[in-house]
Amino acid sequence: MSAFEDLAERVKAHLNVIYSTEDNSDLTHEILRNMRLDEFIATPEPHHNPWTQQDAIVITYSDSIKTEGEAPLKTLRQFLRANLTGFVNGVHILPFFPWSSDDGFAVIDYLQVNEGHGTWNDISAIAGDFNLMTDLVINHCSSRSRWFDNFKKGIEPGASYFVEGDPSHDLSHITRPRTSPLLRPTETATGEKNVWCTFSHDQVDLNFANPLVLLEFVKIIRFYLDRGAKIFRLDAVAFLWKDISTSCINLPETHEVIRLIRTLVEHCNTEAIIITETNIPNRENISYFGNANEAHMVYNFSLPPLLLHTLVSGDAKALKGWLMSMPPAQAGTAYLNFIASHDGIGLRPAEGLLSSEETHSLAELMERNGGKISWRSVDANTMKPYELNIALWDAFKSTFTHADDGHQLARFISAHTIMLAIEGVPAIYVHSLFGTSNDYQRAENTGHNRAINRHQWDLSALQDALEDSDSHHAQVFAELKNLLTIRKGQPAFHPNATQFTLHLGDHIFAFWRQCANRQQSIFCINNISDQAQSISLSDINLIELDAWWDLLTSTQLTRDQKTLELSPYQSVWLSNQNYHQIAPSGET
Known part of the structure; x- marks a missing residue:
């Protein structure tokens, strides 16, 4: 059997699980053709670790650092090359596409760069300097996308691309990360339809039960690979498959789609990596490793709330209990460790690890430290704190027992020292590198809690802050660069050690x-x-x-x-x- 025939059999086996009632022969060959795997097939080595202790990733928006009159992606590359070369070798640029809400996660066009931020040449240039991690916003797209516009008109591509629901059905058992209604009434050429929206009414869920939607994303993946992407972050992928008789999260078809994407990507580039973004309880999260045949990496989502709780309480019991329960990642898989991101600090991953009382106390402390709380619906009458929205620097401002004890910097550095040493690959949010504070003005202007931790630095102001040895920004930056330098020289800090x-x-x-x-x-x-x-x-x-x-x-x-x-x-x-x-x- 040729390499192509063997790969075709594997791809078809994935598709037979996803679309169990269909003859998937034509779809198999269409997928392979669009991935150009009919021209070249790489040979991935089973259980290969394409990472070492030298790997570290910085997470940033394309416009987190700006210079007037210059495309933000050019400014970002300039800053990364001048300040982070030798300290990090990967960069996760959060969605840089045209978007309508959620700071990029309501994608209007997956194949375009936001014209206000730069061009694909800028993206490829950064990919030439660092391992590029890009978002594959796979669960939903913008209500202003061409696909959704076509849905309303009743024409393809788009007419069959979205999930519809019946408002007369009981939908209370569907897992929700938000408090907004699940269904969005939408006027179409054939009358009103109710469209499924897991997150917001501007983020309409895509219908992966339709193979045409899967094929669209296969084309998108190949497009990103051609422009230098090496790491793919599958955003909100746990919600991908819909079955009204279930909670619509972590379904078998979702896992199989991820297995298919891994098969395709690693046969294009053996060094390419799939990361699942599944902000859910710990045991569910690590299930996305599969048997070393799904995600190469999963986010260590329980680490941020547990580490924060540990350092503001002075009690390591919960963090120790969690660490002891974590299975070592198999060869070919690794944890992605982080303690801050563009989103807030999720609390669902702490379920079963912190008590409800501890979670609520932590939320109250973060409010005292200037943060905000996002909530989720548990049922028609109950809401729970879902996410802590606060800059990490301010999160460590005070503890449960002291409002201001002079140890804010020490706690902040301690958190990163722990994160950098734990099994896995570290990822540091760009604002943690500088100890950026809460941006109350941005949160007020946008009306979104998460914006409090999405400050935009003027490059000259940032450089001034980093050159001022008395500023906490300069102290944080120097300390973290020193830690990264030491870490990458230690074989015992290999992500799978x-x-x-x-x-x-x-x-x-x-x-x-x-x-x-x-x-x-x-x-x-x-x-x-x-x-x-x-x-x-x-x-x-x-x-x-x-x-x-x-x-x-x-x-x-x-x-x-x-x-x-x-x-x-x-x-x-x-x-x-x-x-x-x-x-x-x-x-x-």
Whole structure:
């Protein structure tokens, strides 16, 4: 059997699960032709890890940094090249397409760059400098898109591209991330129709039960690959498939669509990566790994709320319990770690990990710190806090017990020190790099809570802030660049290196990492409280024959040292190998 025939069989097997009542032979060949897999087929290696400890991603909008009179994508590339080369090697540019709402996630045209931001040449130029991560906004599109306009007119492409619902049906069992009505009444050429809108009435859900919709996205994926995209973020993919008899989340067909996309993408480029954006409870989230045949990476969505709670409470129990429960990612898969993003800090991933009382207390504290709360409907009469909308810098302003204790910077750096050491690939939101504060004016102007954490910097103002050594912006930037520099030199920080949780008391969050060849071990020990802590080195069980270094201070433990003294929110990375600033081989 030829490589093409073998791939065709695999693709058809995926389609037979998705469209079980159809003969999918023609669709199989149409998909392969549109992916140009009838011309060239790469040979992906099973369980291959196309990432090392040198990988780190920055998350940004195309216009997060602006210069008057210059296309924002050009400004962004200029800033990234000048300031982040050597510190991060990947950039996630949030939706840069024409859009109508939700800061890009209501896409009008998937094949165009927002003309106010730049061109495809600008995107490709950034992809030439960094591993480019792009959004595949796959669950829904804008109500102002050509497809939806055609839906209203009753012509293709578009007439059959959207999910319709019957308002007389009981829809209360459908999982919702928002409080708006699920169905949007829409006038069409053939009368009023009720269109499914999981998120907002400007974001109309696409009908993947129609193979033509799947084929459209196959073409879009190939288009992005041709322009340099390497990493695909499948936005809101958990809601993709609709079945009125279910909760319409995490359905088998959704998982199979992801398996199909992985098969297609990695046969085009063996280094390409699929990431699922599934802001849902932890166990459901990690199911998107499949058997190392679905997402290459899943977001570690439980980390942000748990780490925030840990550092503002001074209690590591919940975070330790979660870390112990996390299965190691199989070879060929990895966690994507983050603690802030363009969205808020989701609370659903903390369900079962934090109590309702702890979640509500955290939400109240974030409001005191200047943040806002977004809610979701549980049923017709009940709403729960869904998301904390706050800049991460302000989230650490105060704790449950102290309004202003002078430790804001220390807590902020501690959070990133922990995130950078945990198993997985780190992703840092651009505003966390600078310690950007809440943007109340932007939130007020847009009327959207999430805008509070979507500030737009003027490049000259940002450069002034980063050059002012007394500003917290400069201090945060310098600290994070130092952490990234140290991290990428440590084989034990490979995204798939061994990890074990340590138990050193409720005020200490600690874990152990070891690379595959066992030559390097790192004990990551973090004081998550506002009180000094003393740790007996006998409790860590350091191998006495080895010399041990704190990588963060480049200091060596003395042979007769019995304890480790930690200041409030201090971290140490104790290693038996001092690889600081030595270029790693990439081996684990």
